[in-house]
Amino acid sequence: MYTLIGLTKTRTFRVKWALEELGLPYTQLQAAPRSEEAIEYNPSGKVPALIADGATLTDSTAIITFLADKHNGLTLKAGSLGRARQDGFTHMILDEFDSVLWTAARHSFILPEEKRVPEVKESLKWEFARSETTLVAQMGDGPFLMGDEFTIADIILAHCLDWAIGAKFGISQSRLKDYLSNVHTRPAYKTARAD
Structure with a gap:
């Protein structure tokens, strides 16, 4: 189970869409950029953030790349x-x-x-x-x-x-x-x- 932090109308949508494409379970905390909730997970206050295995990941592209690589979908083989x-x-x-x-x-x-x-x-x-x-x-x-x-x-x-x-x-x-x-x-x- 992943926890996604951020409002869907931001770049958080990219991560939410990737989670849906991959069929992965998640919950979403609707935190606005630079809100106290967002800053709790990312000191810059930027969203999205993703809690994965106890670690907090930031940056929508880094997160969806991680998800694609980890779950073997939405990407071609690394090194190809x-x-x-x-x-x-x-x-x-x-x-x-x-x-x-x-x-x-x-x-x-x-x-x-x-x-x-x-x-x-x-x-x-x-x-x-x-x-x-x-x-x-x-x-x-x-x-x-x-x-x-x-x-x-x-x-x-x-x-x-x-x-x-x-x-x-x-x-x-x-x-x-x-x-x-x-x-x-x-x-x-x-x-x-x-x-």
């Missing part, structure tokens, strides 16, 4: 060329999608008002759209990033695409719109989103 390609997608999405969306969020409502630069968001939207084009050029013919196999890279990408829609970045590539519609039909996605 497929895993290297999967990791390449994961890091590209974190660098080119997640970081851009996070910067936009920081300049929208996270930073103190006097530190925000709202004008930066237009260049971030341009950068995001350019990264969409680059990603689509690297995708194969299958329904997922790794062809027919759904992996943690797909969880991160789909979360970022959902985030982009919510942040009014939109999705410029029809291939990614179709991809996201397909991913939204997964039962584990629906269950993780339910609350």
Whole structure:
């Protein structure tokens, strides 16, 4: 049994979705970022955190990688060329999608008002759209990033695409719109989103 700490509307969703995909039992403590409950598990106050075998793990990508490796699902074999390609997608999405969306969020409502630069968001939207084009050029013919196999890279990408829609970045590539519609039909996605 795992304990997941964080609100589903944050990156905690990635971990919740992975737990659902893997069919693992868990409980969720709905702790807001920087709340006393969140700080109890992670001194930075960031969520998600996951309690696993008495240890507290942090960072959504580190957590879902741990879960995938431990439970032999959502990932290709470590040391394989497929895993290297999967990791390449994961890091590209974190660098080119997640970081851009996070910067936009920081300049929208996270930073103190006097530190925000709202004008930066237009260049971030341009950068995001350019990264969409680059990603689509690297995708194969299958329904997922790794062809027919759904992996943690797909969880991160789909979360970022959902985030982009919510942040009014939109999705410029029809291939990614179709991809996201397909991913939204997964039962584990629906269950993780339910609350």
